[in-house]
Each structure stands twice: as C-alpha cells, then as structure tokens.
Amino acid sequence: MSEKIFSRASGKEVKANEFTMANVDYAMAHDGTSVLAVRSFKKMGLDKVWDPKRIVIPFDHLTPANTETTADLHHDIREWIAEQGIPNFFDVGEGICHQVLPENGFAMPGKLVVGADSHSCTYGAFGAFGTGVGATDMSEIFASGKLWFKVPETIKVTASGKLGKNVLAKDVTLKVIGTVGAAGATYKAAEFYGDTITDLSMSGRMTLSNMAIEMGGKAGIVPPDKKTFEFLKGRAVEDYEPVYADEDAEYCAEYEIDGANLEPQVARPHQVDNVCDVPEVAGTKVDQVFIGTCTNGRLEDLEVAADFLKGEKVAVRTIVIPASRSIMIEAIRNGIAETLLEAGATLATPGCGPCLGGHMGVIGEGEVCISTANRNFRGRMGTGGQIYLASPATAAASALTGEITDPREV
Numbered sequence: 078m079s080e081k082i083f084s085r086a087s088g089k090e091v092k093a094n095e096f097t098m099a100n101v102d103y104a105m106a107h108d109g110t111s112v113l114a115v116r117s118f119k120k121m122g123l124d125k126v127w128d129p130k131r132i133v134i135p136f137d138h139l140t141p142a143n144t145e146t147t148a149d150l151h152h153d154i155r156e157w158i159a160e161q162g163i164p165n166f167f168d169v170g171e172g173i174c175h176q177v178l179p180e181n182g183f184a185m186p187g188k189l190v191v192g193a194d195s196h197s198c199t200y201g202a203f204g205a206f207g208t209g210v211g212a213t214d215m216s217e218i219f220a221s222g223k224l225w226f227k228v229p230e231t232i233k234v235t236a237s238g239k240l241g242k243n244v245l246a247k248d249v250t251l252k253v254i255g256t257v258g259a260a261g262a263t264y265k266a267a268e269f270y271g272d273t274i275t276d277l278s279m280s281g282r283m284t285l286s287n288m289a290i291e292m293g294g295k296a297g298i299v300p301p302d303k304k305t306f307e308f309l310k311g312r313a314v315e316d317y318e319p320v321y322a323d324e325d326a327e328y329c330a331e332y333e334i335d336g337a338n339l340e341p342q343v344a345r346p347h348q349v350d351n352v353c354d355v356p357e358v359a360g361t362k363v364d365q366v367f368i369g370t371c372t373n374g375r376l377e378d379l380e381v382a383a384d385f386l387k388g389e390k391v392a393v394r395t396i397v398i399p400a401s402r403s404i405m406i407e408a409i410r411n412g413i414a415e416t417l418l419e420a421g422a423t424l425a426t427p428g429c430g431p432c433l434g435g436h437m438g439v440i441g442e443g444e445v446c447i448s449t450a451n452r453n454f455r456g457r458m459g460t461g462g463q464i465y466l467a468s469p470a471t472a473a474a475s476a477l478t479g480e481i482t483d484p485r486e487v
C-alpha cells in the first residue's frame with residue numbers, strides 16, 4: 078500500500094527502500110509545532126506558502142493558553158495564518174489535530190497526509206499514508222508542497238477472533254505494541270489485517286493506527302472498506318482513490334494476534350511496550366484517571382466510561398477530555414457528559430490536556446495516573462509521576478475503585 082501511495086504522490090513508480098521526492102496532499106502543524114515551522118519558513122525568505130488550502134492548523138496542545146508565553150505564540154501564529162489566508166484553521170476548543178483532520182475529511186484513502194506531530198500515523202485508519210515529521214521538515218512542505226521520503230518496507234499484523242466483553246481496540250493496540258516492541262517497526266509501515274481489525278469501528282481503528290509510532294512505525298494502515306467509505310461520505314474534502322496491497326505483496330515481517338483470547342492490556346511505566354494483562358497489575362493504587370487524547374478521546378470511549386460510572390461515584394480524581402468539540406457536543410446531547418459529571422469526573426476543553434504534561438492535570442512526585450493516552454515515558458505527565466496506559470474500560474473501572482481494576486470484574 079505504501080509503495081502505491083508513494084508512487085502516485087511521486088509521479089513515478091517507487092519501491093520500498095528507494096528515496097523519493099513526494100507531493101504532499103495535506104500538511105498539518107499544531108500550536109506546538111507551527112511556531113518552529115513558521116519561524117523556519119520565514120527564514121527561507123518566502124512570502125507565500127505553496128497552497129493555503131492544503132495546510133491545516135489546529136490549536137490543541139496548550140489550549141486555552143496556559144501561560145503568557147503560550148498566549149503570545151498563539152497570537153503570532155494566528156496572525157501568520159491570516160496573512161497566508163489559510164482557511165483550515167481550528168482555534169482553541171475545536172479539538173486535537175488527529176481528531177480534527179479525520180472529522181473534517183482530510184484523512185482519505187490513498188492520500189499522503191503529513192503532520193508535524195508524531196501521531197499523524199492516525200490517518201492510516203482511513204487507508205492514507207499518514208506520517209509525522211519535524212517542524213523544519215514541515216516548513217519545507219509549507220514552501221514547496223514536497224518532501225523527501227524513504228519508501229518504507231512493511232510489516233503485516235493480522236489479528237483474528239472476536240474480542241471478549243470489555244476488551245477493546247486499545248487492548249488490541251497495546252498487544253500489538255507489546256508483541257512487535259517499541260523499536261520493532263522502526264522506519265517501517267504496518268498494515269493491519271484480520272477480522273478483529275475489520276470488526277473495529279473507525280474510532281477503534283484510529284486508536285490502533287495512532288499508536289503505530291509507538292513501535293517505531295512510519296505509518297499504520299488499515300485497508301479501507303465499507304465502514305471507511307461510509308465515514309467519508311459527505312465529509313471527504315476531495316475525491317480519493319483507495320489503494321490495496323497486491324495478493325503477492327512482500328512483507329519484511331509478519332505477526333499474528335489472537336483476538337479471541339485477548340485479555341485487557343496495560344502498558345506499565347515507563348515504556349509503551351512494557352505491556353501485560355491487566356490482572357498482573359490489578360490492585361495497583363492510582364491517584365488520577367485520565368480519559369481522553371487522540372488515542373481514546375472519542376465518543377465511543379466516553380460512552381464506555383459513562384457505562385461504568387453511571388449512578389456511581391469515582392474514588393479518585395478523574396479527568397475526561399473529549400477529543401473534539403463535536404464529540405463534546407454529542408456527549409452533552411446524549412447525556413454522557415451529565416453521567417460523567419454526576420459521577421464526580423471533571424470535564425475539560427477539547428484538546429491534548431495533560432497528555433504531555435503541559436497543563437490541566439499534571440501529576441505530582443510519586444503519583445500514579447492510569448491514562449487512555451499513547452505514551453507513558455518517564456516524566457511525561459509530571460517529573461516524578463508514573464503512567465499506566467489502558468483502555469477507557471480499564472481506566473473507568475479503575476476510577477471506581479482507586480486501583481487498577483479489570484473491567485471484566487466490575
């Protein structure tokens with residue numbers, strides 16, 4: 078799939094391990110990375126970006142601004158966006174970049190979508206080649222619409238079998254990362270196959286593709302199907318042409334995941350591939366529960382949390398942050414927000430929240446957070462904190478007890 082997407086984007090046939098100059102279909106930078114990208118773009122001495130309509134800028138990392146410095150940076154970027162006439166600007170409260178782009182139809186099958194954020198691999202859930210680059214690489218795209226790439230080799234991950242009750246997309250994802258390892262897919266694309274994957278909702282597929290970078294992957298691609306096309310109906314911003322792997326496509330490695338016998342998974346501090354079954358760590362005391370992020374802040378995730386918390390009270394502070402404004406509106410309309418608030422959870426502005434330790438729920442020395450995010454690196458949510466990564470079901474079950482809890486036992 079990657080060879081086909083890069084061949085189209087490069088205007089010539091390219092194969093794995095070849096270097097190519099490719100035309101980027103959509104380019105994303107958020108409040109965190111656009112600052113450096115714009116600085117570097119200005120240094121090139123150019124006046125205008127290559128194509129304002131193909132640039133998307135959501136503000137999500139430190140929103141609403143947490144300090145005066147952030148407010149000033151936001152201000153400068155807003156000015157630049159207006160100067161450049163970039164129409165796809167999503168200001169404070171619209172949501173996390175990796176939710177905002179798909180919701181607004183920028184992630185489409187067969188497209189090359191590049192973001193100045195490592196979790197841009199999320200767009201692979203729609204059959205796109207979505208990948209992250211640094212801010213200065215992004216400035217090259219702003220200038221020319223092009224960037225050089227090495228076409229990656231591909232690993233094939235097949236997950237089969239029907240998931241058990243309260244075993245979710247996140248558990249499949251953590252199992253994949255634990256199996257492949259944090260560096261197991263470095264500079265490779267992953268393609269996901271099998272009935273466990275096709276059974277996932279678009280939301281669940283986004284959870285899976287989102288974490289491809291946590292095994293080093295350049296991309297994590299789910300072949301598009303009826304669900305994908307249904308999601309994109311009336312949403313895709315332009316025509317698209319899906320690509321699929323050939324029957325005899327070559328993979329550099331293959332992995333099998335047993336979905337039918339999968340238990341709820343958790344990644345222990347401080348590495349994402351430090352994965353085990355939830356029962357192994359059940360009973361670990363937690364100080365905070367965080368449900369949100371580009372990995373698990375979608376409606377389906379909040380719904381799962383609300384199912385656990387309905388009519389109950391949380392035992393520890395619980396922060397819930399919808400991934401986008403439209404998810405928050407939906408959660409208010411259908412009563413999920415009320416259920417969560419009545420249970421004692423805190424609801425905050427759509428955005429990254431405390432995911433990378435900026436604000437809105439950083440943790441203190443020795444504190445433990447169970448989070449639905451994608452990274453548990455040392456110090457990420459606070460210098461002396463410990464992060465366990467889990468599904469929204471495991472996180473919500475743990476909110477009820479104040480300790481890591483198997484969601485099948487609540």
Ligand SMILES: CC(C)[C@H](C(=O)O)[C@@H](O)C(=O)O
Pocket residue numbers: 109110138193194195196209433
């Ligand atoms: C701030 C940004 C560059 C970073 C990333 O690229 O992933 C952030 O989103 C993260 O999750 O750590």
Ligand code: SF4
Pocket residue numbers: 138173174175194196370371372428429432433450451
């Ligand atoms: S929610 Fe977390 S992982 Fe996702 S883009 Fe924001 S900081 Fe990065």
